[in-house]
Amino acid sequence: MNPLCKPNEHALSRRQWLGGMGGAAAAGALGGLVSPAVGEVLKQKEKQVLFIWLDGGMSQLESWDPKPNTQFGGPFRSIPTKLPGIHVSELMPRMAKKMDKICLVRAMRTQDNSHSAGVPRIQRGDPKNRGVIYPYFGSAVAQLMGPTASGLPPYVWVKPGSGGFKPTDAGFLGPKYGALAFGDGQPPPNFLRPATLSPEQDTARNELRRAFNFNYAQPRRKANNEANTYVFDTAEILLKRREIFDTSKYPQKEKDRYGNHLLGQHMLIGRKLLEAGCRFVKVNSYGWDTHGDHFNGTVSLVNRFDQAFAAVLEDLEATGQLDHTLVIAMSEFGRTPRINGHAGRDHWPEAWTIALAGCGINAGAVIGATNAQGTFVKGDEYDIGHMFHTWFRALGINPDAVEFDNGGQPLPIAHDDMGVIPGVLA
Amino acid sequence: MRPIIFICALLPVLAGWAAESLSQRIDKLIAAKAGRQPLAEPASDSEFLRRVYLDFTGQIPTAEGARKFLANPSADKRAKLIDQLFADARWAETMADRFHVLLMERRGEEEEWRKWLVASFKANKPWDAMAREMLAPEGTDAAKAGAWFFITKRLEKYGQNPTDHPGLTRDVGRMFMGVDLQCAQCHRHLTVKDYKQLDFQGLYAAYSNLRLQNPNDTIKVKWAMESLLKKEMEFGSVFSETKKTTGPRVPFGVPITIPEFKKGEEWAVKPDKKKGVSGRLKFSPLREIATRMATPENPYFARNIANRAWFLMMGRGLIEPLDLTHTKNPPSHPELLDLLAKELVAHKFDLKWLFRELARTQTYQRSSVLPKGGAPEHLFASAKERPIAAEPLLRSVLLATGERDRVTKLDEEDAHSLKSFGDLFQGAFANAPREPELAVTPTLKAALFLRNNEALLWLVQRREGNLVDRLIKLKEPAKIANEAFLTLLARNPSDAERAMVKSFLQKQPTLQNAVGDLVWALLSSTEFFVNH
Numbered sequence: 001m002n003p004l005c006k007p008n009e010h011a012l013s014r015r016q017w018l019g020g021m022g023g024a025a026a027a028g029a030l031g032g033l034v035s036p037a038v039g040e041v042l043k044q045k046e047k048q049v050l051f052i053w054l055d056g057g058m059s060q061l062e063s064w065d066p067k068p069n070t071q072f073g074g075p076f077r078s079i080p081t082k083l084p085g086i087h088v089s090e091l092m093p094r095m096a097k098k099m100d101k102i103c104l105v106r107a108m109r110t111q112d113n114s115h116s117a118g119v120p121r122i123q124r125g126d127p128k129n130r131g132v133i134y135p136y137f138g139s140a141v142a143q144l145m146g147p148t149a150s151g152l153p154p155y156v157w158v159k160p161g162s163g164g165f166k167p168t169d170a171g172f173l174g175p176k177y178g179a180l181a182f183g184d185g186q187p188p189p190n191f192l193r194p195a196t197l198s199p200e201q202d203t204a205r206n207e208l209r210r211a212f213n214f215n216y217a218q219p220r221r222k223a224n225n226e227a228n229t230y231v232f233d234t235a236e237i238l239l240k241r242r243e244i245f246d247t248s249k250y251p252q253k254e255k256d257r258y259g260n261h262l263l264g265q266h267m268l269i270g271r272k273l274l275e276a277g278c279r280f281v282k283v284n285s286y287g288w289d290t291h292g293d294h295f296n297g298t299v300s301l302v303n304r305f306d307q308a309f310a311a312v313l314e315d316l317e318a319t320g321q322l323d324h325t326l327v328i329a330m331s332e333f334g335r336t337p338r339i340n341g342h343a344g345r346d347h348w349p350e351a352w353t354i355a356l357a358g359c360g361i362n363a364g365a366v367i368g369a370t371n372a373q374g375t376f377v378k379g380d381e382y383d384i385g386h387m388f389h390t391w392f393r394a395l396g397i398n399p400d401a402v403e404f405d406n407g408g409q410p411l412p413i414a415h416d417d418m419g420v421i422p423g424v425l426a
Numbered sequence: 427m428r429p430i431i432f433i434c435a436l437l438p439v440l441a442g443w444a445a446e447s448l449s450q451r452i453d454k455l456i457a458a459k460a461g462r463q464p465l466a467e468p469a470s471d472s473e474f475l476r477r478v479y480l481d482f483t484g485q486i487p488t489a490e491g492a493r494k495f496l497a498n499p500s501a502d503k504r505a506k507l508i509d510q511l512f513a514d515a516r517w518a519e520t521m522a523d524r525f526h527v528l529l530m531e532r533r534g535e536e537e538e539w540r541k542w543l544v545a546s547f548k549a550n551k552p553w554d555a556m557a558r559e560m561l562a563p564e565g566t567d568a569a570k571a572g573a574w575f576f577i578t579k580r581l582e583k584y585g586q587n588p589t590d591h592p593g594l595t596r597d598v599g600r601m602f603m604g605v606d607l608q609c610a611q612c613h614r615h616l617t618v619k620d621y622k623q624l625d626f627q628g629l630y631a632a633y634s635n636l637r638l639q640n641p642n643d644t645i646k647v648k649w650a651m652e653s654l655l656k657k658e659m660e661f662g663s664v665f666s667e668t669k670k671t672t673g674p675r676v677p678f679g680v681p682i683t684i685p686e687f688k689k690g691e692e693w694a695v696k697p698d699k700k701k702g703v704s705g706r707l708k709f710s711p712l713r714e715i716a717t718r719m720a721t722p723e724n725p726y727f728a729r730n731i732a733n734r735a736w737f738l739m740m741g742r743g744l745i746e747p748l749d750l751t752h753t754k755n756p757p758s759h760p761e762l763l764d765l766l767a768k769e770l771v772a773h774k775f776d777l778k779w780l781f782r783e784l785a786r787t788q789t790y791q792r793s794s795v796l797p798k799g800g801a802p803e804h805l806f807a808s809a810k811e812r813p814i815a816a817e818p819l820l821r822s823v824l825l826a827t828g829e830r831d832r833v834t835k836l837d838e839e840d841a842h843s844l845k846s847f848g849d850l851f852q853g854a855f856a857n858a859p860r861e862p863e864l865a866v867t868p869t870l871k872a873a874l875f876l877r878n879n880e881a882l883l884w885l886v887q888r889r890e891g892n893l894v895d896r897l898i899k900l901k902e903p904a905k906i907a908n909e910a911f912l913t914l915l916a917r918n919p920s921d922a923e924r925a926m927v928k929s930f931l932q933k934q935p936t937l938q939n940a941v942g943d944l945v946w947a948l949l950s951s952t953e954f955f956v957n958h
Contacts, residue, residue: 130616131609153870165871167858175858176869190874194883201934202877205943208930209950215923216953219795221803224811224866225952231873232950238874407747409609409617 045324046148047359047395048274049141050312051282052267052329054305055119056289059335059345060374062089062298063305064353065106067374072337075295086366091302094310100364101313101322102357103424107368109381110333113347115289118332124171125388127415132406133171136179137391140413141280143170143177143404144397150277151230151237157181158266158273159284164188172406179282185269187245191238206232244272259307267308271315274325288331292342305329313357326394327357337375351377354387360394362426380422385415390424448769449786455762456789456806464797466808471496472917473793473809473958474504478785479916480814480957481739482511484520485821489913496918508785512778518547520818521777524738527815529560529601533579533859538647542572552775553731554720557602562716565645565704576601578648581638584859591634598629599677600749602719604730607677613663620678620752623663628675631659632711642702649704654692655684655711674711676719678726685709722771726751732766733757735777739784741810741865742803748864758804794958811956813866816855820847823949826914827885828892841881850881866956876950886942886949897941903928906941914948 061067066078066089078087081099088096095102111126112118124134135143142154156179157166163183167175180188193202210229217225243249247265258264263285270283285305290297309329316322334352335345351370357363371378392399392414399414446454457465469477475495479487487495495503511517522543526535546556559573580594596608607615607626615621636650658671675681687708697705720727729751737743744757744766757763766780773779784790794809801807814822824830824847836843854875857863876882888894893913897906907927911919919927927944934940948954 129612131611165869167861175861176867180870188871188874190878193878194880196880197878197883201939201943204930204934205947206877208926208944208947211926212923212947212951212953215920216951220958221794221796221811224868224956227866228868228873228952228955231868231870232877234870235873235877407750 046277046279047145048148048278048321048325049138049280049391049395050270050274050316050325050327050358051138051280052305052309052327053123053282053284054288054301054329054331055284055286056115057331057333057335057347058288058302058305059290059294059298060106060351060353060370061335061337061345062091062295063302064088064092064104064355065370065374066090067337067370067372070373072339072373072375074339083364083366089302091299092306094306098310098313101317102327102355103361103363103365103367104353104355105367105382105387105421105424106353106370107377107379107381108334108349108352108354108384108387109377110349110352110384113333113349115332115347118347118349122330122332122384123169125414126384127388127412128417130411132409132411134411135171135173135177135404136169137388138179138280138282139170139173139177140404141395143173144392144402144413145279145395147234148277148279151234152241152273152276152278153180153234153238154279155179155282156273156278156280157282157284158185158270159282160184160262160266160286172411173404182245182269185245185247185266187238187242191245192242193239206236241276244269244276257307258311259304261304263304264308264311267312271312274316274321275319290335291340291344291346294335294339294344309355316358322358324359326359326361326391328391329355337373351375351381356390356394356424360396360425362424365423367421367423382421383415383418385418386421388414389418389420393420393425447786448765448780448783451765452762452783453788455759455765456787459759459762460805460807463801463805463807464799466792466795466797466801468788469791469793469809470917472915474791475507476916477790477809477957478507478511480818480822481785482508482520483514483516484523484818485825486914487916488825489909489916492912492916504791505786508782512782512785515548517778518544521547521781523815523817527863528734528738529576530579531860531862532857536572536575536579536647538572539575540572542570542575545569547778550776550778553770553777554722554727554775557720557727557731558716561598561602561719562710562712563649565647565649568646571645571647571649574645574647574649577633577636577650578638581636581650589638591636592630594636595626595630595633598633598715598719599626602730603677603724603726604733604745604749604751605677605726606747606749613665618750618752619754623661624670624672624675625677627659627661627670628672628679628681629677629715630661631655631672632674632715634659635711639699639704644702645704651697651704652707652710652712654707655709658684674714676715676724679718679724682711682714682718725767728767728771728775729763731775731777732763732770732780735780735784736763736766737864739781739790740806741812742806746804758806809958811866811958813863814955814957815863816851817848819855819955820851822954823851823885826893826949827945828896829885829889832889832892842884846881850875850879854879868952868955883946886945888938888942894938894942894945897945898937903931906931906944910944910948914945915953 061074062076066087067073068078077090079090079096081088081096083099086099110122112121123136125137127134138155147154159181161183163181163186165178166181167178169179170177213225250268255268258268266283270281273281288301316325333347333349336348340346351374368380369378370376389399402413404411404413475487475492479485522540525543559570560576563574564570565574577594580597581589583589592611596606599605599607605621607621609615610621610623610626614623635653635655639649639651641647658673660669660671662669673682673684692708693705694708695703695706697703722728733743733745734748737748744759744763745751745755770780789806792809794811796808803810824833833842833847834844838845840846854872886894888898897910900906900909904924907919907924911917930944931937931940
């Protein structure tokens with residue numbers, strides 16, 4: 001027998017084409033139009049992920065792990081939170097009141113202090129080097145869990161700058177598991193139906209296309225036509241949800257609550273995408289690499305994050321979505337306790353914090369600690385590999401049993417020498 | 427003693443096969459392996475016609491061509507068409523297209539490279555000669571300089587990555603021997619016992635020794651300077667402390683001894699960057715690798731190209747993945763791959779001959795309509811649907827919509843120029859750089875393009891003399907259906923399809939829009955999108 005040819009590859013070829021989507025969703029796609037009633041996803045309580053990426057490195061000392069009145073503490077005070085004995089930076093007044101909803105891991109110690117290597121290394125979970133390029137967490141979830149019943153693309157990315165299809169995140173999983181990026185919150189090219197085409201005409205021509213496809217595909221292998229049907233239907237579903245990207249229609253009050261800045265508005269779009277049923281939503285903020293004038297810069301950066309993060313948690317909780325949405329807020333590393341000659345902080349992977357909430361997470365827990373000056377982790381320290389184990393478990397995926405299949409090569413989905421961080425999971 | 431026994435054992439086989447063509451022998455082996463598995467019917471004339479046109483001219487047939495072929499009653503029309511297409515100037519162009527995508531995996535385009543590919547296929551240059559020109563390019567010969575692109579494009583930096591010498595080394599193994607040695611770079615391969623670290627490092631000793639250079643007076647393309655290799659390269663596994671050394675070596679071959687030269691006598695022609703002299707080493711690891719790799723003595727070489735040619739014609743390799751040849755991953759049809767490789771060597775790596783033999787097989791000429799009860803892919807009991815690359819897809823779309831001439835005449839800057847469409851189709855249908863295009867992969871990007879792109883929809887608007895215009899003038903739904911199907915799908919519609927078209931046209935408010943939508947629906951159909 002050909003060792004590279006696993007029997008399930010043939011049986012599951014359709015699944016493979018469809019980008020790992022589950023049976024239920026596939027059936028929906030095959031039934032022609034997939035137009036889930038709004039809120040269907042909420043009803044089904046499918047697990048989702050909100051991944052907030054603060055690119056450049058958020059300072060743990062000016063956010064989750066303040067050390068006021070110490071050598072490296074900086075000028076800001078700390079404030080008490082909803083959790084007795086736990087303080088956060090005064091730059092996070094809103095989150096201070098919500099600390100009982102989230103979980104902090106203050107004992108992160110990771111391996112890379114450069115951006116170019118650190119960003120992918122962290123988002124790929126820094127597994128053992130096997131000479132292959134691992135998928136980003138979003139691509140991994142897209143492959144392992146597929147789209148939700150909404151049929152919407154499973155991995156979307158709201159970010160400043162360029163948008164479109166970002167295949168490289170997917171690593172060895174292949175481009176179909178890459179991210180669909182909404183650059184500056186805008187949808188991808190060719191997203192909208194041209195004005196010259198009426199909705200009725202569009203529906204009619206697509207019905208005809210489907211009918212032709214049915215005739216063609218019936219006596220042949222099903223996979224190609226099913227995959228083709230799926231991508232055409234996804235395009236249609238996206239079009240139906242185009243109001244998500246028209247922020248001018250959002251109530252002003254809602255916009256104000258998230259904050260009238262990029263991170264706030266993008267977080268709001270991110271929430272709408274989660275509501276619409278995207279499996280994995282990454283909301284990206286840039287500009288956190290404060291090597292100079294760190295403290296002035298941090299006031300606005302952290303304040304904006306505080307506002308947007310508190311708002312999205314509040315909304316997810318109000319709709320009940322938080323129960324099945326894993327929320328992660330993090331950077332590629334923290335920032336140095338030592339303050340440099342430009343009143344800045346540099347890259348510090350040695351001791352930093354990741355914030356988690358939602359699905360499967362032990363709300364109100366603060367795991368691990370740094371020493372009095374915040375320079376290093378005191379006690380058990382955790383790498384990003386531990387975090388990946390913890391996230392996968394929170395999503396109901398057992399990293400000790402589930403593997404990636406890289407063209408016949410089985411690969412662990414998280415670092416094989418690491419495990420779950422104790423105390424994080426509910 | 428042994429060779430005699432070997433020949434004796436083969437005699438009856440040779441006698442029996444002497445009268446048979448390769449294509450007949452292929453079909454026998456496929457049928458033998460299929461056993462009781464029913465085989466698909468022969469492809470219909472339409473299926474066959476569209477397939478050979480896409481494979482050998484890089485576009486679908488015209489409606490007129492289809493009409494004539496379907497009406498032609500002669501029994502040998504398929505064989506004649508194959509001969510005709512193999513004699514067509516487009517054959518070399520199409521082979522160049524297909525090998526470009528196969529070898530470069532969407533890293534980019536280059537004019538000299540394309541010229542070299544086209545000229546090579548036009549002259550029916552043997553594959554071993556083509557391979558040697560790519561593996562150890564002779565920059566000063568203008569006719570061969572284009573072959574540099576295989577190496578130089580891979581030495582260009584992209585993103586923040588360092589020059590990817592390991593990637594180049596890997597691709598030499600993949601493309602010319604069908605072995606992906608990447609995982610053996612830093613240690614023995616963990617899942618493939620046959621691949622040793624030495625196999626990667628021996629190639630790496632030659633291909634890590636290159637530095638990218640800009641064009642100059644004597645070499646009109648980007649080229650790479652080969653440094654002097656004085657001693658064997660040291661390497662060690664990350665799993666152990668032991669250090670080993672190797673000189674240049676073809677994977678699984680014998681090491682090449684690095685000769686010693688007196689200082690100053692290493693060069694036949696000394697390099698001079700200022701004067702644009704590339705120099706010529708007396709001992710060039712690249713030339714040593716090229717002559718030892720691309721030869722009948724290296725069994726991997728012939729088997730790799732035989733497998734890749736089979737893949738290009740049948741949509742699936744006899745060995746899958748194409749670049750994972752090793753003892754624990756045998757071909758689906760071992761005797762067949764042996765036969766193809768042996769015959770290719772006997773025919774001095776004549777690819778045109780091989781492709782023609784493959785085109786003549788019943789295996790290639792089978793329908794993609796499955797036999798009753800279905801058929802597993804690896805038996806080749808039915809034709810496998812294959813992807814149509816961005817370029818032939820564009821050519822087909824322009825030909826079918828009747829907009830080719832208009833688009834070709836437009837200024838490059840125009841939104842509907844050939845260049846604009848070329849960029850749009852590459853953007854919508856080509857894979858990202860370094861992603862092989864091996865199978866049909868519908869994407870959301872492509873679907874959005876087909877559904878909503880204004881330039882694409884422009885093609886299905888009525889304009890003097892284009893397909894939509896021609897169809898509207900036919901007036902009668904049945905005639906419109908016949909002509910549309912013939913033009914886009916090279917076949918006549920079934921009665922049911924004719925009825926579908928009729929009811930669609932009658933329901934729409936204007937015939938003008940309705941006919942455009944009919945053309946769009948056919949253009950966006952799975953049937954149009956794949957080579958089936």
